[in-house]
Amino acid sequence: xxxxxxxxxxxxxxxxxxxxxxxxxxxxxxxxxxxxxxxxxxxxxxxxxxxxxxxxxxxxxxxxxxxxxxxxxxxxxxxxxxxxxxxxxxxxxxxxxxxxxxxxxxxxxxxxxxxxxxxxxxxxxxxxxxxxxxxxxxxxxxxxxxxxxxxxxxxxxxxxxxxxxxxxxxxxxxxxxxxxxxxxxxxxxxxxxxxxxxxxxxxxxxxxxxxxxxxxxxxxxxxxxxxxxxxxxxxxxxxxxxxxxxxxxxxxxxxxxxxxxxxxxxxxxxxxxxxxxxxxxxxxxxxxxxxxxxxxxxxxxxxxxxxxxxxxxxxxxxxxxxxxxxxxxxxxxxxxxxxxxxxxxxxxxxxxxxxxxxxxxxxxxxxxxxxxxxxxxxxxxxxxxxxxxxxxxxxxxxxxxxxxxxxxxxxxxxxxxxxxxxxxxxxxxxxxxxxxxxxxxxxxxxxxxxxxxxxxxxxxxxxxxxxxxxxxxxxxxxxxxxxxxxxxxxx
Amino acid sequence: xxxxxxxxxxxxxxxxxxxxxxxxxxxxxxxxxxxxxxxxxxxxxxxxxxxxxxxxxxxxxxxxxxxxxxxxxxxxxxxxxxxxxxxxxxxxxxxxxxxxxxxxxxxxxxxxxxxxxxxxxxxxxxxxxxxxxxxxxxxxxxxxxxxxxxxxxxxxxxxxxxxxxxxxxxxxxxxxxxxxxxxxxxxxxxxxxxxxxxxxxxxxxxxxxxxxxxxxxxxxxxxxxxxxxxxxxxxxxxxxxxxxxxxxxxxxxxxxxxxxxxxxxxxxxxxxxxxxxxxxxxxxxxxxxxxxxxxxxxxxxxxxxxxxxxxxxxxxxxxxxxxxxxxxxxxxxxxxxxxxxxxxxxxxxxxxxxxxxxxxxxxxxxxxxxxxxxxxxxxxxxxxxxxxxxxxxxxxxxxxxxxxxxxxxxxxxxxxxxxxx
Numbered sequence: 001x002x003x004x005x006x007x008x009x010x011x012x013x014x015x016x017x018x019x020x021x022x023x024x025x026x027x028x029x030x031x032x033x034x035x036x037x038x039x040x041x042x043x044x045x046x047x048x049x050x051x052x053x054x055x056x057x058x059x060x061x062x063x064x065x066x067x068x069x070x071x072x073x074x075x076x077x078x079x080x081x082x083x084x085x086x087x088x089x090x091x092x093x094x095x096x097x098x099x100x101x102x103x104x105x106x107x108x109x110x111x112x113x114x115x116x117x118x119x120x121x122x123x124x125x126x127x128x129x130x131x132x133x134x135x136x137x138x139x140x141x142x143x144x145x146x147x148x149x150x151x152x153x154x155x156x157x158x159x160x161x162x163x164x165x166x167x168x169x170x171x172x173x174x175x176x177x178x179x180x181x182x183x184x185x186x187x188x189x190x191x192x193x194x195x196x197x198x199x200x201x202x203x204x205x206x207x208x209x210x211x212x213x214x215x216x217x218x219x220x221x222x223x224x225x226x227x228x229x230x231x232x233x234x235x236x237x238x239x240x241x242x243x244x245x246x247x248x249x250x251x252x253x254x255x256x257x258x259x260x261x262x263x264x265x266x267x268x269x270x271x272x273x274x275x276x277x278x279x280x281x282x283x284x285x286x287x288x289x290x291x292x293x294x295x296x297x298x299x300x301x302x303x304x305x306x307x308x309x310x311x312x313x314x315x316x317x318x319x320x321x322x323x324x325x326x327x328x329x330x331x332x333x334x335x336x337x338x339x340x341x342x343x344x345x346x347x348x349x350x351x352x353x354x355x356x357x358x359x360x361x362x363x364x365x366x367x368x369x370x371x372x373x374x375x376x377x378x379x380x381x382x383x384x385x386x387x388x389x390x391x392x393x394x395x396x397x398x399x400x401x402x403x404x405x406x407x408x409x410x411x412x413x414x415x416x417x418x419x420x421x422x423x424x425x426x427x428x429x430x431x432x433x434x435x436x437x438x439x440x441x442x443x444x445x446x447x448x449x450x451x452x453x454x455x456x457x458x459x460x461x462x463x464x465x466x467x468x469x470x471x472x473x474x475x476x477x478x479x480x481x482x483x484x485x486x487x488x489x490x491x
Numbered sequence: 492x493x494x495x496x497x498x499x500x501x502x503x504x505x506x507x508x509x510x511x512x513x514x515x516x517x518x519x520x521x522x523x524x525x526x527x528x529x530x531x532x533x534x535x536x537x538x539x540x541x542x543x544x545x546x547x548x549x550x551x552x553x554x555x556x557x558x559x560x561x562x563x564x565x566x567x568x569x570x571x572x573x574x575x576x577x578x579x580x581x582x583x584x585x586x587x588x589x590x591x592x593x594x595x596x597x598x599x600x601x602x603x604x605x606x607x608x609x610x611x612x613x614x615x616x617x618x619x620x621x622x623x624x625x626x627x628x629x630x631x632x633x634x635x636x637x638x639x640x641x642x643x644x645x646x647x648x649x650x651x652x653x654x655x656x657x658x659x660x661x662x663x664x665x666x667x668x669x670x671x672x673x674x675x676x677x678x679x680x681x682x683x684x685x686x687x688x689x690x691x692x693x694x695x696x697x698x699x700x701x702x703x704x705x706x707x708x709x710x711x712x713x714x715x716x717x718x719x720x721x722x723x724x725x726x727x728x729x730x731x732x733x734x735x736x737x738x739x740x741x742x743x744x745x746x747x748x749x750x751x752x753x754x755x756x757x758x759x760x761x762x763x764x765x766x767x768x769x770x771x772x773x774x775x776x777x778x779x780x781x782x783x784x785x786x787x788x789x790x791x792x793x794x795x796x797x798x799x800x801x802x803x804x805x806x807x808x809x810x811x812x813x814x815x816x817x818x819x820x821x822x823x824x825x826x827x828x829x830x831x832x833x834x835x836x837x838x839x840x841x842x843x844x845x846x847x848x849x850x851x852x853x854x855x856x857x858x859x860x861x862x863x864x865x866x867x868x869x870x871x872x873x874x875x876x877x878x879x880x881x882x883x884x885x886x887x888x889x890x891x892x893x894x895x896x897x898x899x900x901x902x903x904x905x906x907x908x909x910x911x912x
Contacts, residue, residue, distance in 0.1 A: 233618075237758070280714050283625045286731075310618030312626065388598065392492065395597035402594030404579035407528070408755075413594075444616040449631070450638050464645050469628035474715040476628050477645040 005170075006198040007031040008365065010190060012177050012213055013205035014041035016153060016349045017338050019160035021203055024353035025360075026167035028367045033199070034161070034169060035192060037176040038471055040431040041424060042157040044207040046346070047434070048231070048282070048314025050258055050271065051153050052245055053087055054344040055145035057094075057112025057120060058255060064324040066115045068348035068355065073147050075350035076156075082375050083159045085151065086263045092148025092245035093128065095299060097138040101249040105143045108250075112145070119146040134241050134300045148245050152263045153346055154434040158424055162377050165423045167370065173427070174472055177206075180217035180335065187217065187334035201365055202335050203356065208279045208317045210339035214329060221330040222339065226279050226315040229254075229271025230288040232296075235307040235442045236265040246299055255343070257295025259303060264409075264437060269296040269303060271314070284311045309442050316342035324348070326355055328363055336360065381418070382436070384410040405455070406448035408441020416452060420459045427460065429453060430470035453477070492590075493599040497524045497573075498815035499808065500589055500603030502580050502756065505534020506797050507788025508609035509562040510804030511811065515607075516571045520812035523572045524601060526591055528579045532566065533559030534611055536797065538638045541662055543689070547798035558797060583756045587783055604815035605783050607807045608757055608771070612789040614659070615749035617711075622654075624711030627718075633659040633747040637666065646670050648743020652720055653677040654708045656684040656691070658795065658887075660747020665694035667745075674698070675741055678706040678722055680729055683861045685749075685887045687795055708744070709736055717744055750793045760784065767836045768792040774825065774841040775852035777807035778814075785811045792838045792855065795889050799855065821845045826871070826902050828854065831909025834867075835859045835886065842899065842906055849896035856892065856908055858884045866911040867892065872903035878911070 014036030059065035112120045128142040176193040189198035211224040248256035254273035319340025329335035395402040400414035419435035426432045439445030498520040501508045504527030539555030582590035589601040614632040656679040710721040723731040752770040762771040763780035770791040771779040787807035788800040823843045837856045869877040876898045
């Protein structure tokens with residue numbers, strides 16, 4: 001069999017879980033490869049979720065969700081500085097608007113204490129409204145979690161990936177796994193769209209597709225039932241009308257419609273929860289958006305929904321049994337699942353990675369620490385975040401810092417060029433958007449879109465019709481108009 | 492940081508900004524700066540390669556670039572006007588300090604005696620109107636498509652649906668057809684087109700492109716590129732009527748669903764804004780609520796015709812120049828202009844009535860719905876200042892009323908502009 005590559009560990013899936021595992025395993029003397037089917041990392045559940053750092057009071061004590069949420073929260077806080085992660089501990093509130101809700105708060109408080117969540121307390125009506133004056137007048141009290149916060153899921157995923165690459169991990173995008181090859185009850189590798197990859201261990205972090213990967217290897221022990229959540233994002237011009245992450249009291253299927261600031265000064269509302277069959281269905285619906293509006297107004301009646309700049313949907317990878325599935329496969333040695341990673345998976349990811357290392361060790365992988373491990377990444381300079389004198393210096397060194405491409409988010413051409421050429425760099429329009437925020441503002445790429453497309457074409461040395469929006473076939477433009485010449489001073 | 496002083500600083504080098512610069516020069520300003528973010532002057536005119544520009548102003552039919560060129564040549568020949576291209580304003584302060592950045596000079600501090608805001612407008616996006624569905628490639632605003640087709644030479648689709656019948660959408664329906672694409676339909680949620688009648692005729696009817704009024708797009712389909720849309724009829728509250736939804740295959744959806752005056756800088760300095768126009772409140776001299784700050788063109792209210800944009804730019808440039816030369820404003824009474832029955836917006840929103848001699852003032856207004864044989868009336872304190880009859884009035888076509896000095900003399904309170912019942 002023709003092997004393209006031979007590695008110790010292959011990781012399937014370039015979301016938050018796969019990249020966190022890659023980064024954790026990069027501490028050891030191992031050959032590691034991470035494969036992602038899309039042109040960019042962070043393209044599945046990781047790109048469309050609530051972007052919340054959960055404190056850890058939701059999950060039932062004793063579950064993996066409970067344990068890994070609290071541990072993950074702690075790990076993020078520890079690695080925030082080292083990896084330059086965009087995390088803000090703004091605190092979270094679960095708001096009760098009726099007597100029943102107050103009872104639920106007490107249950108959550110008790111649950112949180114059992115789970116080991118630090119600093120939880122119940123705030124009375126006055127204290128809640130003092131903290132969040134926009135909340136509904138019906139507010140009776142809230143559970144406050146000081147370790148609740150918000151984060152940038154793409155940024156964190158890319159930071160993990162970049163650090164993994166810095167420490168020797170190979171990342172292969174547009175590499176779709178077709179089948180896992182099993183011999184004598186042990187995985188030997190996987191067939192992919194880029195050839196066969198020989199691997200002693202395969203980690204299944206394929207998100208909503210984790211069951212397909214598992215079934216293909218002969219393990220039918222679980223299935224994933226995608227549960228869609230829709231969101232609305234509000235422009236930053238509405239300001240921070242809420243300071244904390246605001247949850248309603250939860251229901252059985254979901255934590256309810258949340259209102260929270262984002263690390264980039266927008267505000268989002270959502271998600272609803274709808275179990276669906278189609279793993280590609282990221283469509284928003286009129287009914288779904290209407291439900292979000294109702295839920296948001298119940299929490300904050302004055303929520304300025306007219307400032308909506310975009311809507312999107314994400315899929316939660318919900319497994320049978322509702323808990324995370326982090327264990328060796330059933331009946332196939334060498335395949336380890338990190339599956340069913342729905343909320344609070346984003347928060348749990350670093351703890352899932354720690355757990356995965358332990359599982360691999362138990363399964364017989366020899367782990368020797370690498371003396372040369374780099375815990376941090378090269379500093380990333382975004383023009384808009386710099387002081388005035390530093391900006392001046394940047395333009396003097398590189399004139400492309402003086403050319404603002406996206407005015408809404410103040411992104412310069414140099415920022416975009418850097419986003420393309422860094423390790424795990426952007427290959428698509430949305431890839432540039434996720435790394436720099438160009439196109440994420442109120443004009444949604446109306447001004448900068450054509451300019452970013454031009455820069456991608458130039459920097460990747462591909463024709464404009466080959467520039468894609470996000471997925472493999474999402475080409476933005478057709479061929480050149482007959483007779484038209486390339487614009488000479490094209491940006 | 493490099494620091495420079497000017498009499499008049501104009502933000503935006505489109506038709507409003509260019510006219511403001513020339514007018515400021517004609518009225519005595521010696522040091523004028525035009526700051527433009529694009530690689531050339533002219534603004535959106537440069538991508539409007541169709542004809543129909545300049546009928547009022549130059550009494551001839553020009554293309555957008557042709558219209559722009561006339562102004563650009565005059566600006567280039569004028570030694571009082573400096574131009575900064577490829578330059579973005581990153582900060583504007585109420586003390587008339589402008590921080591700009593470009594790749595040649597880095598960041599510069601520019602201090603103006605008067606500032607003219609001429610930033611134009613931007614297009615309303617899919618997100619702002621909340622079209623449900625997926626987010627594939629091939630969904631873009633008509634203006635972004637226009638730039639790619641006309642300036643870069645790439646077409647965004649071959650089976651095109653257009654949502655919204657704003658002028659850019661209508662123009663792009665014809666443009667895409669001429670480039671060999673099939674424009675399947677134009678959907679408009681309102682019972683009337685929001686574009687000019689001549690564009691409906693010349694861009695849709697002449698090419699047999701169907702315009703479906705009172706219809707909306709209810710979903711976008713496709714995971715990678717758009718594969719189709721669902722559309723439906725709407726009721727009088729603009730809600731989709733259940734059971735009327737139909738599917739249509741397409742590989743491109745262009746949106747022409749409204750323009751929004753680009754006023755982030757205006758908000759930064761705390762200008763008083765008109766929620767109906769989306770632009771700053773101005774008086775007939777185009778001075779905003781902050782003395783020394785003027786505004787003109789689509790940043791004040793979205794126009795249909797560039798001729799009027801130029802005219803507004805001239806007004807703003809004129810009075811900015813006078814202020815910059817230290818001319819003391821005479822004592823004046825300020826009155827509000829209020830849109831009454833049947834009128835949606837009026838600019839200016841304030842009229843300054845001087846103690847001494849009056850100038851004239853033009854009122855630019857839009858009606859709320861299409862009506863035939865109407866009389867527009869301008870009154871103050873119960874007394875009619877002006878009445879004018881119109882055979883037809885449409886929301887998509889701005890109406891101009893001239894108030895003469897004699898009219899201004901009669902103003903005693905709020906000025907009501909309304910359709911007579």
